[in-house]
Each structure stands twice: as C-alpha cells, then as structure tokens.
Amino acid sequence: MPxxxxxxxxxxxxxxxxxxxxxxxxxxxxxxxxxxxxxxxVQEYNDSLNKTDTQEFDWDEQQNAEWTAEEQGQMRSxxxxxxxxxxxxxxxxxxxxxPYCENPTVLPGNVSGGLRPDAVIPFKTTKExxxxxxxxxxxxxxxLPKDFTSKNRLEKISGxxxxxxxxxxxxxxDGQYQATRVHRWSDAHYIYTKxxxxxxxxxxxxxxxxxxxxxxxxxxxxxxESIEPFDMRDAVDxxxxxxSGFLADKYDVESKAGxxxxxxxxxxxLDDLLSDTFMGYASVIPTSKQxxxxxxxxxxxxxPVWMLHTRYQDQTYVFAMNGQTGKMTGTLPICKKxxxxxxxxxxxxxxxxxxxxxxxx
Amino acid sequence: MKKLTSLIxxxxxxxxxxxxxxxxxxxxxxxDEAGLLTTYEEEKLEERAQILADKYHIDVxxxxxxxxxxxxxxxxxxxxxxxxxxxxxxxxxxxxxMLSMEYRDWAISTCGDGIKALTDYGQEQIMDDVLDYLGNxxxxxxxxxxxxxxxxxxxxxxxxxPIDKSRNIVFDLxxxxxxxxxxxxxxxxxxxxxxxxxxxxxxxxSYVTQNSYKLRHQRDLYLYSKTSRTRKxxxxxxxxxxxxxxxxxxxxxxxxxx
Numbered sequence: 325m326p327x328x329x330x331x332x333x334x335x336x337x338x339x340x341x342x343x344x345x346x347x348x349x350x351x352x353x354x355x356x357x358x359x360x361x362x363x364x365x366v367q368e369y370n371d372s373l374n375k376t377d378t379q380e381f382d383w384d385e386q387q388n389a390e391w392t393a394e395e396q397g398q399m400r401s402x403x404x405x406x407x408x409x410x411x412x413x414x415x416x417x418x419x420x421x422x423p424y425c426e427n428p429t430v431l432p433g434n435v436s437g438g439l440r441p442d443a444v445i446p447f448k449t450t451k452e453x454x455x456x457x458x459x460x461x462x463x464x465x466x467x468l469p470k471d472f473t474s475k476n477r478l479e480k481i482s483g484x485x486x487x488x489x490x491x492x493x494x495x496x497x498d499g500q501y502q503a504t505r506v507h508r509w510s511d512a513h514y515i516y517t518k519x520x521x522x523x524x525x526x527x528x529x530x531x532x533x534x535x536x537x538x539x540x541x542x543x544x545x546x547x548x549e550s551i552e553p554f555d556m557r558d559a560v561d562x563x564x565x566x567x568s569g570f571l572a573d574k575y576d577v578e579s580k581a582g583x584x585x586x587x588x589x590x591x592x593x594l595d596d597l598l599s600d601t602f603m604g605y606a607s608v609i610p611t612s613k614q615x616x617x618x619x620x621x622x623x624x625x626x627x628p629v630w631m632l633h634t635r636y637q638d639q640t641y642v643f644a645m646n647g648q649t650g651k652m653t654g655t656l657p658i659c660k661k662x663x664x665x666x667x668x669x670x671x672x673x674x675x676x677x678x679x680x681x682x683x684x685x
Numbered sequence: 686m687k688k689l690t691s692l693i694x695x696x697x698x699x700x701x702x703x704x705x706x707x708x709x710x711x712x713x714x715x716x717d718e719a720g721l722l723t724t725y726e727e728e729k730l731e732e733r734a735q736i737l738a739d740k741y742h743i744d745v746x747x748x749x750x751x752x753x754x755x756x757x758x759x760x761x762x763x764x765x766x767x768x769x770x771x772x773x774x775x776x777x778x779x780x781x782x783m784l785s786m787e788y789r790d791w792a793i794s795t796c797g798d799g800i801k802a803l804t805d806y807g808q809e810q811i812m813d814d815v816l817d818y819l820g821n822x823x824x825x826x827x828x829x830x831x832x833x834x835x836x837x838x839x840x841x842x843x844x845x846x847p848i849d850k851s852r853n854i855v856f857d858l859x860x861x862x863x864x865x866x867x868x869x870x871x872x873x874x875x876x877x878x879x880x881x882x883x884x885x886x887x888x889x890x891s892y893v894t895q896n897s898y899k900l901r902h903q904r905d906l907y908l909y910s911k912t913s914r915t916r917k918x919x920x921x922x923x924x925x926x927x928x929x930x931x932x933x934x935x936x937x938x939x940x941x942x943x
Contacts (some may be wrong), residue, residue: 678860
C-alpha cells in the first residue's frame with residue numbers, strides 16, 4: 325500500500341483557512357474571516373488551485389477497487405494540505421480533522437468512483453442544537469446521576485455522515501387467521517358465553533421506498549433505527565464539500581447483509597396494515613402466513629447524525645441525534661441509590677395511605 | 686292556671702315519650718299470632734323490646750304466624766313492618782324477626798338505621814345463637830337471647846362501629862405493603878423506561894410508497910359457534926345487602942329455616 329495519499333481540503337478563497345460546511349445557511353463558511361461561500365464557487369476555486377498538483381488523481385485507479393477484508397483493518401495515512409502533518413485513519417474514514425492543525429479534511433478516495441454515494445442529506449442542525457437536545461433528554465429524569473450532564477461531556481458531540489443503504493422493495497403477504505367473536509349475556513343463575521369462530525383470508529401488497537439501514541459496522545443498528553425517519557426530500561446530489569467540517573465514513577457492510585432485517589420490517593408493516601382489516605373480532609390468531617419480499621435495489625447515501633460516545637463509571641453510553649430532524653435518542657445511566665430511594669419512598673407512602681383507608685372503612 | 690296547663694302538657698309529653706303505646710303509635714312489639722308464648726312471657730318480651738326501641742330509636746318487632754298463605758316470607762315480613770306503621774323516625778328505623786310455623790321458616794327484615802346496625806354478617810351471627818333455641822321449640826328463650834344480642838349490636842352501631850366481618854390486621858397490613866411495593870415498582874419502571882429512548886423500529890410504515898398498498902383479497906368465513914355457561918357467584922363482602930319492599934322502602938334482611 326502507498327504510505328501517503330492526497331486529501332481534499334476546501335481553502336477559503338479569502339484567507340486560505342480550511343472551510344467548514346455550515347448547517348445553518350447550507351453553505352461553506354470560514355471561521356477565521358467570517359465569510360460564507362456557495363458550494364459551487366468554492367469547488368471551482370479549489371479545483372483551479374489543485375490543477376498544479378500533477379499526481380492528483382493517482383489514487384483514483386487504486387481506490388476505485390473496494391477494500392479487501394485485510395485492507396479494511398489497516399491504517400491509512402494522509403498528508404495534511406495545510407500543515408503537512410500526517411493524518412492516520414482507518415480504511416473507512418471519508419472525512420476527519422487533522423490532529424495537528426484541526427483543519428477539516430476530506431479523503432476523497434473513500435467517496436468517489438464506485439464508492440461515491442448516490443445522495444446526501446446535509447446537516448440541518450448545529451452542534452448547539454445537538455447539545456441542547458442532549459440536555460433536554462437529560463432533563464426531568466429523577467434517576468439520572470447528578471454529575472452526568474457536565475460541560476466537557478457536551479463538547480464531545482460530533483457530527484458524522486453515516487453511510488446508509490436505502491432499500492427499495494415490494495412486499496407480498498398472504499395470511500390465514502382464526503378469529504372469534506364473543507357474546508355474553510346472563511339470566512338469574514347463569515352467565516352465558518357464545519363464541520363464534522371464523523376463518524379469515526387476507527392478501528396484500530405494498531411497495532417500499534428508501535427503508536434505511538446503516539452500512540457502517542461501527543454504528544449500532546438499533547440506535548440508527550431509533551433516530552429514524554429521515555426525509556429523503558431533503559437529499560441532494562453528493563458533493564464532497566458537504567463533508568468538510570464533519571466526520572464521515574464509507575460503508576463497510578454490504579447491502580445484502582441488511583436484507584433480512586428489511587424483510588422483518590416489511591413483514592411487520594404488512595401485518596399492521598392487515599390487522600386494520602380485522603374489524604369486530606375478539607381475537608385473531610394467524611394460522612399461516614407467507615411473506616415474499618422482492619428487492620429491486622439499494623441506494624447508497626450519507627445521512628447526518630450527531631453522535632456522542634461517553635463513558636460513565638466504566639460503561640460506555642452512546643447518544644445519537646438525527647442531524648436532519650433533531651430527534652435525539654440514547655440510553656441514560658441509572659443511579660441505583662436514587663432508584664431504590666424512589667422505590668422505598670413511593671412504596672412506604674402508598675402503604676401508609678392504604679393502611680389509613682383500611683382503618684376508616 | 687297557666688302553670689297548671691303547662692304542667693299537664695309536660696306530663697303528657699313525658700308520657701308520650703316513655704309509654705310504649707305512644708312511641709310507635711300503640712303497636713305491640715310482640716305479635717304472637719301463632720300463640721307460641723304465654724301472656725307472662727309476652728309481657729316480659731314486650732317490656733324488653735320497648736326498652737331497646739327507646740334507647741336506640743330503632744323499633745324492635747317480633748312476629749309469629751301459623752302460615753304465610755303461600756307468600757314469600759321476606760315480602761311478608763317487609764309488608765307487615767311497612768303497612769302496620771312500624772319504624773321510628775323519618776327513615777322508619779326498625780328490625781323485625783318473624784317466624785312462620787307452617788314450614789318452620791324464619792326471616793329478619795331491617796329498615797332505616799336497622800339496616801346499618803344489623804349487617805348481613807351480624808344477622809348471621811345472631812341467628813346462629815338464636816336458632817339453637819328455636820330449633821328446640823324454646824321460643825321464649827330464643828327471643829330473649831335475640832333481644833339481648835340486639836342490645837349488643839345496637840350499642841356497637843351507636844358507638845359508630847357496627848359489628849361486621851372481622852378484620853385480620855396482619856392480612857390488611859400485607860395487602861397495604863403489597864400495594865405499596867407494586868406502586869413503587871411501577872413508579873421506577875416508568876422512570877426507567879424514560880431513560881431509554883433507543884428502540885428498534887417495528888415496521889417501515891413511513892416508507893410505504895404512496896397508494897402502493899393494495900388489499901388484494903379479503904374473506905371472512907363463518908365456521909361455527911359454541912355456547913358455554915357458568916353459574917353466578919354471590920359475593921360476600923361485609924356490609925348490609927338491601928332490597929325494595931312492595932311499599933317502595935329499602936329493607937335489609939335474611940331468612941332461613943329453624
């Protein structure tokens with residue numbers, strides 16, 4: 325493997341500093357000279373700067389081929405355009421920051437050619453939004469340890485473009501069900517129960533567009549599902565400039581691997597849709613169900629997610645916020661002491677009230 | 686002259702309050718139509734019943750009949766009480782014990798405060814003792830025991846604690862602790878559920894292409910029916926159960942054989 329490869333950095337046309345994509349005005353902005361620039365303008369400006377670099381597209385040929393299993397585990401190194409320092413990353417990184425000069429850096433090799441995403445939803449929320457959402461998530465939680473929401477924890481929130489597969493498929497469901505209807509009445513001595521038995525047959529079809537499934541082995545699938553949905557109407561054609569100032573990964577899980585999970589979700593959806601047609605029954609039990617899912621294609625997209633990995637008392641807690649809608653999820657730590665004092669307090673209080681009621685009645 | 690009038694008036698008033706003839710419209714407390722008691726016994730019981738009625742303002746009536754003429758004994762007892770004008774005060778408080786000799790039936794009818802003073806459980810306890818006598822045709826002893834017991838039950842009622850199903854304190858305490866623990870558990874479970882917002886999606890409803898959902902086939906086929914029945918269970922918690930008599934008044938009571 326070549327030791328060093330080229331990186332992409334968007335230089336400010338005004339002062340030459342590294343530009344970051346700003347989710348607030350959906351443009352590239354310079355933190356140093358306070359200017360904002362249209363994506364296209366900066367692209368052209370930087371392209372003309374890079375023309376002097378003759379070996380620019382050397383990597384293209386090599387990296388169009390996808391990584392083999394061994395290569396994925398390997399570290400790669402790049403030279404920072406601003407300070408010349410060496411940036412070490414793993415095989416899947418597509419955007420990061422130079423560890424020496426903090427300049428936002430895009431590694432185009434992982435997002436071009438065969439690895440070029442079909443689309444991207446740019447960040448619509450800022451880091452401050454994510455910090456606020458995290459504090460809101462922690463607000464009004466009596467079982468949360470007091471020292472959990474410290475300021476340095478909030479600083480660690482970072483914006484990540486997570487690789488996702490968007491599946492397109494058609495689902496067919498044929499089902500047979502046994503259903504009952506129950507009537508009850510009574511006379512002076514007996515309660516009567518009449519149960520009517522039915523056999524129900526149902527068959528339905530639905531098309532699905534864009535069911536997301538994260539294509540990064542670093543991301544927890546459940547956490548990525550819990551920040552759904554993403555609205556693909558905001559998706560735009562991919563441009564490396566969107567990655568500037570964020571972290572980004574390329575996919576390392578094939579779209580085939582997600583098909584089983586997509587099948588479950590399609591099946592559940594059809595189940596739910598069919599159960600709306602069971603009107604007036606006391607119970608419905610499926611006797612046989614057949615699900616067919618025809619996958620047509622999977623689109624490769626980068627979706628914006630604010631991530632917070634944090635440790636508390638030797639346990640890792642992961643929080644994620646949908647960078648488009650602002651939906652925040654995570655699992656907060658529970659303080660055992662608070663939990664038991666709440667239990668004891670409520671139990672004793674209620675027991676006391678019940679005892680008093682027993683004395684009065 | 687004025688003084689004399691008021692004196693006579695006061696005398697009449699006292700008479701009206703103490704004399705059995707005045708207190709409940711001159712009705713006999715003991716109506717022994719079946720002739721089970723001697724005149725002496727009847728007078729003794731009458732005196733005793735009168736004392737109870739005066740003390741607690743709950744009328745006490747004992748009725749014996751040869752036959753019900755085919756009527757329901759509960760209705761008979763209620764009607765005898767209502768239509769003869771028994772009962773003290775605006776809510777016609779009173780307790781009537783009735784024996785019918787034809788099939789050896791007994792019944793208690795309670796009204797007004799009598800309902801609260803003699804709970805279902807109370808009536809059961811009283812008749813447990815009294816039936817020992819009645820079963821041996823010892824009617825005077827039975828009625829005397831009955832009136833003694835009424836004194837106990839009425840007094841308990843007047844003290845605000847009518848005798849009812851006894852409470853098991855340990856059991857009550859366990860229930861209170863159990864409900865408390867359950868409430869505590871529910872509280873922390875609800876609090877804990879708020880701590881975790883990470884959960885997998887169930888379906889993919891929001892990704893269904895518009896108007897692509899088609900229900901291609903739908904059939905509901907009726908197969909057969911089954912009917913089962915269960916006997917109603919009578920509940921037996923504490924308190925007094927009541928019913929309406931033919932006069933429309935609310936009565937408590939119980940019945941049985943001796």
